[in-house]
Amino acid sequence: MFRNLSRAACALAVGIKNQVDTSQQPLLNEPMINRMCLQKCLPAVQAAGQDCQMYVGDRIKRAVGFPQLTACCKPLRYKDFIISYDTKNRIPNWVYEHLQYHKFYKDDPCDRRVNVCPFNDDSAALGNEKPKFHPDCRIHGYHRADVRDYCDTEYELGLMADPANYPFDAEACAETQVMTNVVPIVPGFSCGPWFDLQCYIREKLVRENKSVYVCSGPLFLPCENDGKVQMKFDVLGEGEVSVPSHFFKVIIIETHDGNLELESYMMPNCKPEDGEEVKLDDYLTPLCQIEHASGLIFFPEKKVCFTSNNKRRGARLHAL
């Protein structure tokens, strides 16, 4: 069998010459070439071969390079927020914002800034066009979400970095419409507790504190099904965009006296019940639960804060 396969494989051997744009869409319907010559890698490999004593990881990296989860290690920089992108699910891992009072509110009557938030009535009155959703070409075509993926589905495009956080900054507002900031949400979700939480951050936390750091992102929580614990979620369009079951917000509040304080929330990706009175504190969630579900570690360089959180919680358990 190996001999046959070898012949088959060799018969398919092809040389490599051309260079093309890496951001092209995938050509998944093409016939298979299972073996190809990577002539260009030759010098690197010869070099690696010369040094058999080199550590295996370095040999591999030097000869063929490690596979990359695109833009996972290097968050994507935007004007007023920063995004870590999940290439498997085609949605962000997290979106980080730093909100400051002076960016929201005008105390000085001479401040001539105009509210340009496309979702603001004045802005609409000014005839400002709502910005259109656009892709981020730094993400490879294989792993990009597209507005078309959301067509003919029951889901809406939800934004992690909220345009209403940048009322006087047209560029930042427009940037929130980048597809790397978009997650599929159940219609009505963004009008429920998620909306209240965004208002609470702007109207209370930002007003009353020096500044607020907000990290938002999706979560996938398993559920029990036929006596088995299973992960089950919809996948949208050709881009195969995953629909998360929950969302989180981790909020770090920088108080005027210079302390940092933390609040963390988790909310299901669903429509709130009609007439349901929303209590934000029902959604307060220990950071460790969010870290367990998200695969993230917050404050990785500040383990003392992070781990002490558990310790202190344990201490309070007895105190309460």
Next chain:
Amino acid sequence: MFRNLSRAACALAVGIKNQVDTSQQPLLNEPMINRMCLQKCLPAVQAAGQDCQMYVGDRIKRAVGFPQLTACCKPLRYKDFIISYDTKNRIPNWVYEHLQYHKFYKDDPCDRRVNVCPFNDDSAALGNEKPKFHPDCRIHGYHRADVRDYCDTEYELGLMADPANYPFDAEACAETQVMTNVVPIVPGFSCGPWFDLQCYIREKLVRENKSVYVCSGPLFLPCENDGKVQMKFDVLGEGEVSVPSHFFKVIIIETHDGNLELESYMMPNCKPEDGEEVKLDDYLTPLCQIEHASGLIFFPEKKVCFTSNNKRRGARLHAL
């Protein structure tokens, strides 16, 4: 509501003092502390505050640090292979090995090495104990898989880096039993085409070529369910270890004349039919399909090889 929540949150404020081991298991059943003071971060924040002109990403990184997908950016180094770990699914993203003839075979009669592979009969005869599965403490307790997660499930512990690849190296053999190298497999999977593929790599590719680079990993492919495309997979134990639907192997062959050639395979995580004749070439899969499903880009620094693959495939489409 905000006022009430604020009081509730402030009432929960706690200070940070102790430092503890970050690899401890999560304490998910503890009561919630939703707000805590992170005094330790104060100097960094004051510094950040002094420079309001600093880029938002740098301000956030300096004040609170970015959340980390542990060990995602830095692959985990082992003696004879290297692993990128998926903290969300508690299984590897990929495991890379570099296989060389002299590590498998003894041409020199004076070569006194003894086959110590724990799954080898001679080794068993020598009374070598099978190494036990062990955790990698570099992975945070929140995101570690444990052998107990597999108890009372229908799945077995499957190894991505194969101990049979290190017959004369007890340390490397033992290292393949690290939990970061383990993925849940359906019983019988490892005796089917996956086993044949491993034999084909050792018996043919490694024998006939200078060396072979092998990248193995899990895949999650959606399926159509009630007219909807859905992702659905089992999740095991408290560690919530995800069971992949497929596995891939991307094989880069370094020939004696110095070329690199590529073969890529994808196989479903299932038991082969009884009496089914396995043909490996039925599992040959275009690299782009594996990259699309895995969220990975292979050869990121060698885009010419990678993207030309598509071009060449397109070219062959007309040639054939």
